[in-house]
Amino acid sequence: MTQRPDSTQTPDYGAFPDARGHFGRFGGRFVSETLMAALDELETMYRRLKDDPQFQADFDYDLAHYVGRPSPLYLAERWTEQLGGARIWLKREDLNHTGAHKVNNTIGQALLAKHMGKKRVIAETGAGQHGVASATVAARLGLECHVFMGEEDIRRQRLNVYRMKLLGAEVIPVTSGSRTLKDAMNEAMRDWVTNVDDTFYIIGTVAGPHPYPMLVRDFQSVIGREAREQSLAQAGKLPDALVACVGGGSNAIGLFHPFLNDEGVAMYGVEAAGDGVDTGRHAAPLSVGRPGVLHGNRTYLMEDDNGQIVETHSVSAGLDYPGVGPEHAWLKDIGRVNYVSADDQEALAAFRELTRVEGIMPALESAHALAYARKLAPTLGKDQDIVINLSGRGDKDILTVAEIDGINF
Amino acid sequence: MSRIETTFAQLKEKQRKALIPYITAGDPGLEVTVPLMHAMVKAGADVIELGVPFSDPMADGPVIQKACERALAAGTGLRDVLAMVREFRRGDDRTPVVLMGYLNPVEIMGYERFAETCQEVGVDGVLLVDLPPEECDEIGPLFKERGIDLIFLVAPTTTEARIARIAEAASGYLYYVSLKGVTGAASLNVEEVAARVETIRNLAQLPIGVGFGIKDAQSARAVSRVADGVVVGSALVNQVAAHADEPMAITPAVSEILADMRAAMDKP
Ligand SMILES: Cc1ncc(COP(=O)(O)O)c(C=O)c1O
Secondary structure (H helix, E strand, O other): OOOOOHHHHHOOOOOOOOOEEOOEEEEEEEOOOHHHHHHHHHHHHHHHHHOOOHHHHHHHHHHHHHHHOOOOEEHHHHHHHOOOOOOEEEHHHOOOHHHEHHHHHHHHHHHHHOOOOOEEEEEEOOOOHHHHHHHHHHHHHHOOOEEEHHHHHHHOHHHHHHHHHHEEEEEEEOOOOOOHHHHHHHHHHHHHHHHOOOOEEEEEOOOOOOOOOHHHHHHHHHHHHHHHHHHHHHOOOOEEEEEEEEOOOHHHHHHHHHHHHOOOOEEEEEEEEEEOOOOOOOOHHHHHOOEEOOEEEEEEOOOOOOOOEEEOOOHHHHHHHOOOOOHHHHHHHHHOOOEEEEEHHHHHHHHHHHHHHHHHOOHHHHHHHHHHHHHHHHHHOOEEEEEEOOOEEOOOHHHHHHHHOOOOO | OOHHHHHHHHHHOOOEEEEEEEEOOOOOOHHHHHHHHHHHHHHOOOEEEOOOOOOOOOOOOOOHHHHHHHHHHHHOOOHHOOOOHHHHHHHOOOOOOEEEEOOOHHHHHOOOHHHHHHHHHHEEEEEEEEEHHHHOOHHHHHHHHOOOEEEEEOEEEOHHHHHHHHHOOOOEEEEEEEOOOOOOOOOOHHHHHHHHHHHHHHHHHEEEEOOOOOOHHHHHHHHOOOEEEEEEEEEHHHHHHHOOOHHHHOOOOOOOHHHHHHHHHHHH
């Protein structure tokens, strides 16, 4: 077990964020005045419903009967053997309805929207998974749904674009800036400012202004709560290490948060190194960025000396974001979580390897977590356990991988 | 008295309202901005809002987004904008200049260094769109010490309790955003604006400028009947965009719009 130099200084992780949405110096609410009232309203509603047994029961019911939870914790025996170290467990978020962890959050936010009487929801999306998950809950509740998506991502993820259209959502191409996730988020914010009275903004990750990083974390924490129980039941102990990919950070915080007070559990958040963290073409703000303010919160960002946000690069659209949730920024600074990275090549290799060895095709986002775990496992003993968050399935990425293989459909 | 206070006091004496143009600094090139600022003063501007370009202008519509893109492509950074104010002050020590933009470029420069440089070059006020009073504990005192006004937005959605809190943190003037939306959006409703300005007046002592949706002489005149200042941005930036390839034509085009607004506002 890792010993802390002064255990009295271990924070009570459950007590964060503070009343104004701060995780240490990170987080907060940095938005234009028009949105302040809407965020106050959302926070008040959430704080009330969070402890309302009926709301929790509705949420749990949907997770069980609509999403299909609990998701299994699967022991990847063949891969474990091949890597020759720690036992590898996969938390199977890929088996959720719509194929990724994103739906845990959209179910929760859609319930909030319903309680607030909103008739229209908007969302930003990168890989399209959050857009699909938003369009799905909107279809189920009969809400109008508009999804903002960068032009570049629309090209990379055209299968998901069509899925959203089939679900009745309107996909709005975003042509400003780098035409990826950050620009989609800018455009969603602009729409929200304009239609704030009747519109609920479903943010897809633990970023954005307070209370979003808190409520998205709470909705995603079902991943870690289940994984903790399943580990105790199936492995007979808590895992030694957790590994998850970090785009905005929602699947990672969802897995990590219920374990934060378990000091013996090491945690690894894996960012996208793209062509490599020293090439400038990557999406790894925690690894090589610095603190700043974007999209309503203070966090680590990829930015230049003038404070302009720079373009990111990753083979996986869902990790192609220059910021990261503020709670991760704080967990990095206090040293509770290790933030590492995997590049495009390593992720693609892990994608192929898991597919061939276990018959499970992971999302390219999740493949970044697999790529790091692949290096970590052999350094640990055979009696140790690693839980990897398999945040999504890879069907949406088949065209991308085929293109890399030189195959055109 | 600060330059902003003096300006509003003098206008009040003359029973005139402030005309407050916004342009993005460095759009379409760095050399355009300072001469344009002087020309705007000549055409009737009382206060200048100088936009600091940012890569992710979340509160702005397409017109100012593109202005930011042009200014960034020309290489404009916060240091350049501060240098422009220094240069402007060589020829004008009377007209207040307010820097308007987003927080991140200021974060990277450092609050203290930014505040010091503002004071040194002659910036009078700062309006950071994504910095609400709740997050001002650190930066607020740095400006106050140096006599730089921190200007805040009030929106149609702002509750009365918040208006009072904003008024307490603010100095210089309050900027009422006339509509729910981004800059350059559709036209404002003057009656609604009048009612809101009345509410704000009951809660705040500061002069009130109104912006968003003011497009022409007619809307400028209408707003000047209810507010202390009229902010015009996208209508001017549109002219900059239209003449981006022939910068010589920018100044006359912008000046003409401002002069029309000035005349319409001053007409009894
Ligand atoms: C399968 C999958 N995993 C991970 C991510 C990254 O998001 P986050 O870091 O919020 O989990 C995405 C985003 O689209 C995704 O689709």
